[in-house]
Amino acid sequence: MTDRRYTSLAITFHWLVxxxxxxxxxxxxxxxxxxxxxxxxxxxxxxxVGITVLGLAVMRLLxxxxxxxxxxxxxxxxxxxxxxxxxxxxxxxLIFAMPLSGWIMDSAWKDAATHxxxxxxxxxxxxxxxxxxxxxxxxxxxxxxxxxAHDIIGKLVYALAGLHILGALKHQWLDGTRELQRxxxxxxxx
Numbered sequence: 001m002t003d004r005r006y007t008s009l010a011i012t013f014h015w016l017v018x019x020x021x022x023x024x025x026x027x028x029x030x031x032x033x034x035x036x037x038x039x040x041x042x043x044x045x046x047x048x049v050g051i052t053v054l055g056l057a058v059m060r061l062l063x064x065x066x067x068x069x070x071x072x073x074x075x076x077x078x079x080x081x082x083x084x085x086x087x088x089x090x091x092x093x094l095i096f097a098m099p100l101s102g103w104i105m106d107s108a109w110k111d112a113a114t115h116x117x118x119x120x121x122x123x124x125x126x127x128x129x130x131x132x133x134x135x136x137x138x139x140x141x142x143x144x145x146x147x148x149a150h151d152i153i154g155k156l157v158y159a160l161a162g163l164h165i166l167g168a169l170k171h172q173w174l175d176g177t178r179e180l181q182r183x184x185x186x187x188x189x190x
Contacts, residue, residue, distance in 0.1 A: 004070045005182050013060035014183055017095060020053040021157065028154075047106060048120045054099035061092065073177040080167075087163055094157050101150040107131040108143035 006014070024046050031042045072081060106112060107127035119125040131142060171179035 004073060006070055007063075007067060009063055010060070010067065010069070011183055013056055013063060017053055017056050017060060020049050020056065021095075021098075021161070024049050024053070025154070025158075044117070044121075047102065047117055047125075050099040050102045051119060051125060053095065054103070057092070057095045057099075070182060073171070073179070075175070075177065076171075084167060087160055087167070090156075091160050091164060094153055094160060098150065098153045098157060101146045101153055104128060104131060105143055105146035105150055108134065108139045108146065110136070110139065110143070 027042050027046045027049070031039045031046075034042065072084070076084075106117060108131050109115075112127050112132055117125045117127065131139070134142060168179045168183075171177045
């Protein structure tokens, strides 16, 4: 029988990235509701989590390139296999695009040169030098453009993550394929 479960490391990367994305989305909802003096620490945490998600995504993709994923359970329709494949590719692209667009936006922030970013308060995380060195008008345009892109990418993450979750639940509960066990069950899924 072919192993249909992801490796423990792939599962760990999956859930750490998911938790990071959920945390960052929650932070964006929270900071509009807190006092002004509490917003900056939440934004700094958002940036730190975003950079961590980017690092985890790099490690996850390297692992994926060197380890073949488990085969899909039998019985999936051809369109389901294609949709799953393209949804996963799109999620990988967005998982990289989201923190990169945020890092570019942060590097173009007008006060970036005088307000260093610290990763979880531990050490200074560099801004992207050539963006930091842009003239103020260009920097503002880069900041605003990537802020808009960051927002759009966030909405795409909602949509594709929702599709990803709905697909897994459909296979699990309607088709009975034990799909969820592939990403968290420690025993034999089939």
